[in-house]
Each structure stands twice: as C-alpha cells, then as structure tokens.
Amino acid sequence: MEETQVKKIPNATAKRLPLYYRNLKFLEELGTCRINSSEFSKLVQVPSATIRKDFSHFGELGRSGYGYEVSYLISVFSQTLNVKEVTKLALVGAGNLGKALLKNNFRRNDDLVITCAFDNNETLSGTTVGEIPIYSMKELTQQIKKRKIGTAISTVPSKYSQNAIDLLVNSGVTAILNFAPGRVKVPKHVHVHYIDLTTELQTLVYFNENM
Numbered sequence: 001m002e003e004t005q006v007k008k009i010p011n012a013t014a015k016r017l018p019l020y021y022r023n024l025k026f027l028e029e030l031g032t033c034r035i036n037s038s039e040f041s042k043l044v045q046v047p048s049a050t051i052r053k054d055f056s057h058f059g060e061l062g063r064s065g066y067g068y069e070v071s072y073l074i075s076v077f078s079q080t081l082n083v084k085e086v087t088k089l090a091l092v093g094a095g096n097l098g099k100a101l102l103k104n105n106f107r108r109n110d111d112l113v114i115t116c117a118f119d120n121n122e123t124l125s126g127t128t129v130g131e132i133p134i135y136s137m138k139e140l141t142q143q144i145k146k147r148k149i150g151t152a153i154s155t156v157p158s159k160y161s162q163n164a165i166d167l168l169v170n171s172g173v174t175a176i177l178n179f180a181p182g183r184v185k186v187p188k189h190v191h192v193h194y195i196d197l198t199t200e201l202q203t204l205v206y207f208n209e210n211m
C-alpha cells in the first residue's frame with residue numbers, strides 16, 4: 001500500500017478513530033465493500049460532516065459520489081492505530097510437507113496464520129494438527145467463504161494440484177503458494193507462486209561447485 005500523507009491529527013479525530021475502525025471491521029465482516037459518509041454516519045452516530053472532516057486528515061480517502069472503500073479505510077486507520085492486520089491462510093494437502101507447515105504455522109510471524117487445512121484423504125477429515133482443523137475437500141468452499149480467506153498454500157502433489165487449485169479459485173482464493181513444481185492454470189486475477197526446493201538446491205550445488 002502507498003504511504004498515505006497523514007498530517008497531525010486533531011485530538012478529537014484521534015479519539016473517534018477506534019470507533020470508526022471497529023465499525024469498519026464490522027462492515028467488512030458483513031461483506032460491505034464500499035460506504036458513503038451518510039451511511040457510515042447512521043452506523044457510528046457521528047454527523048457525516050464530522051466524518052468527512054475526520055477522514056480528510058488522512059489525505060484523499062474516497063471520491064465524491066463514490067464513497068469510501070472499506071478495506072482501504074481499515075488499512076489506513078490500522079496504521080495510525082498500530083493495529084496489526086492478520087492474514088488468515090488455508091492449506092490444501094495435509095501430507096508430509098503440509099503437516100510440517102501446519103505444525104510450524106509461521107510462529108515467528110504474528111501477521112500470518114494458517115487457520116484451516118483440507119485434504120481429500122477422508123481419514124484426515126475431523127483431525128487436527130495443533131489447533132488447526134483438517135476438513136474434507138467437500139467442506140472447502142463453505143469454510144473458505146465463512147473465514148473470508150483469500151490466500152492459500154498448496155502442498156498437493158503436481159499430479160492432483162490442478163483439481164485442488166481449481167476448487168480454491170472457485171471458492172474465492174486469489175493468491176496461492178504452490179509447493180508442487182507442476183504448473184497450474186489459473187484465471188488472470190489469481191497469483192500463483194511456486195516454491196521448488198529441488199531447483200533451489202540444484203542452483204545452490206551448482207554455485208558451490210562452480211564459483
């Protein structure tokens with residue numbers, strides 16, 4: 001996100017920020033993407049002119065006639081309030097590598113957390129790794145939507161990963177970290193990053209032997 005030009009915020013505005021933030025998170029939970037100042041005014045019980053004035057201290061946050069993007073307001077206000085936005089992730093393919101990632105669960109990074117996993121091996125469904133539940137693939141769409149997850153990790157072997165990734169994409173996931181080397185097809189709005197440990201190691205060995 002671009003740095004927003006924030007001037008010194010008046011105390012009265014700063015005091016209202018937590019109220020705005022709490023209600024924006026509430027709107028986000030409801031799936032509201034955009035809101036104008038008069039709608040927001042009814043929710044927070046602050047005059048819309050005050051809201052517009054308050055928001056103006058953070059630069060150009062919205063457009064007249066269009067309103068404000070809820071997610072953008074949240075990201076700007078969370079910086080000022082120093083609130084950490086946690087990215088919730090899903091994992092598909094709870095095999096050897098998948099379980100290792102679930103056990104680790106980015107414990108050194110508070111901003112990333114795997115909250116659920118999926119596997120087509122029915123014997124894994126209903127089990128947990130630490131506190132992370134493993135669901136069957138039949139439950140994937142419902143869980144991803146309910147948890148509002150946009151980013152997933154796939155540790156499904158290449159041979160089967162297209163199926164798993166199609167289901168993720170059809171459930172609303174737009175960013176995927178794929179540990180299987182086989183290339184998958186996704187729509188343009190979806191980003192896939194590949195982590196190929198074999199290639200990384202071969203490159204390392206090459207440099208070790210030739211440099």
Ligand SMILES: NC(=O)c1ccc[n+]([C@@H]2O[C@H](COP(=O)([O-])OP(=O)(O)OC[C@H]3O[C@@H](n4cnc5c(N)ncnc54)[C@H](O)[C@@H]3O)[C@@H](O)[C@H]2O)c1
Nearest residue numbers: 093094095096097119120121155156157158160164180197
């Ligand atoms: N294990 C490692 O150290 C390691 C390291 C680097 C890369 N990889 C790559 O990661 C991938 C997984 O490796 P692994 O060792 O964990 O394999 P694994 O066989 O232990 O696990 C794969 C899991 O995927 C599940 N699965 C298969 N098809 C599925 C589908 N269509 N939908 C949902 N789940 C499905 C299986 O039930 C299984 O639990 C491979 O492509 C491998 O090359 C593994």
